[in-house]
Amino acid sequence: MKLFSANIEDLKTLYISNLKKALDLEQKICKSLPDMIENSTDQQLAAGLRTHLEQSQGHASKVASLLQQHTGSDSTETCKVMDGLATEASDTLKDVKDPAVRDIAIIAGAQQVEHHEIAVYGTLKNWARVLGLSSDVSTLESIERDEIKADQMLTQIAGTVNYQAEKEPVLA
Template sequence: MKIFSANLQTLQELYNNELRKALDLEEQIVKALPTMIEKSSDTQLKQAFQSHLQESELHVDKVKQLLSQQEDSDSQTCKVIHALVTEAQDTIKDVNDPDVLDVALIGAGQQVEHHEIAVYGTLKNWAALLGRTQDAQVLESILNDEKHADKLLSQVADRVNSDAAAVAA
């Protein structure tokens, strides 16, 4: 529970605050992806997660660069990603069948991607409204990476989900 309010008064303050959460979001993802890679049994899924790990490491740098222009550039906890990562960790512990685990990992990955798409789409729009054209371009490039990662997971899911369903039948 939050004890003190951030007392955000302007769109610029809100933008800065949410950008700090985006940094934490990316840092949490960078920490969580190695376990997801390790627990994946499908080669394409491992590759998709590995690719997104590399992108996320670059996203950390890009968001830090955007934040370097601010007085307060420390990250701020992204509670949504924390909850999604915790859910994924619980699922990894609960699922024993490798095919079912791959399905669960894809679902967890897509939940994260969808949140990232929402975050970066919003930040890009706010940056444009604030006249921060360069920020908007950086955020759009991150947004495109997130959409691509989601598309890759969907492609893997089409096959992996069917394979897991066939085993259960």
């Protein structure tokens, strides 16, 4: 819970505040993806997550440079949603022992992050449009496209991994 109000009085201030949260989100994703890659047994999943890690590093630097342009700094604000999603994902990884089921859990955790990112960048893009920041719009749109593609890639991999997990149940 917040102790002090940030006094957000206009859309530009709200936009900057949410860009700062998006940067925190991307930096945290870049920290948690290596663990997810290491725990993935499905090669396609590991490769897909590796590609998205590189994209996420690119997202972080794109958002940082938008912040630099607007504020002269790339300081962040805490993305509490990502803290929750990362805790959920790492707790599940500790609980699930079967490799195919663990792959499914990794996909589920990753898709929750992607869905949040799609919502975040969709909103930021619309606010940038309202604020007349056309170069921000195209940057945010390109990041949003990457997130949508990552989500689709995970859905496609889930189709094969879910099947394997169903076929090879672990006896308790």
